[in-house]
Amino acid sequence: MLGIPLELLTLLGSGIMGGVMSLWSQSIKARQAEHIMALEALKAKAEAVDQARRYSNPGFQFTRRIIALTAVFAVVLLPKLVAVFMPETSVTVGWTEWSPGFLFFEGSNEVAWKTAKGLVITPLDTHLLGAITGLYFGASIIRNSS
Numbered sequence: 001m002l003g004i005p006l007e008l009l010t011l012l013g014s015g016i017m018g019g020v021m022s023l024w025s026q027s028i029k030a031r032q033a034e035h036i037m038a039l040e041a042l043k044a045k046a047e048a049v050d051q052a053r054r055y056s057n058p059g060f061q062f063t064r065r066i067i068a069l070t071a072v073f074a075v076v077l078l079p080k081l082v083a084v085f086m087p088e089t090s091v092t093v094g095w096t097e098w099s100p101g102f103l104f105f106e107g108s109n110e111v112a113w114k115t116a117k118g119l120v121i122t123p124l125d126t127h128l129l130g131a132i133t134g135l136y137f138g139a140s141i142i143r144n145s146s
Contacts, residue, residue: 072129092113094112095122096112
């Protein structure tokens, strides 16, 4: 067979096969190490998230309450107070209205500004109060369940 002894072909074949198997083994070990490192990183991330969830700071809670009360006062109560105590002043509020498109064409969101006199409750009022109420009830449910 082309003058190459069979023993030399066997030696060459087994050497190549051993090298391929060694590379394959190394790649498996590298993937295994990668999976172990990924699991350790996920464990560290879970510990960090757990520590963040357990963080308790009365100052933070107080600040959150001030922000919520300020938002309620500025967006909901102030226009109502202006309408009650200064009836000659009109209150202008804006909210998003959906304008549907024709058949398959998209519609659009447009901000509608409306001016009203007297005491008005707008969609903005109801959405804001719903969001703030959901924030507090959701936070208290999570806090009480853990």
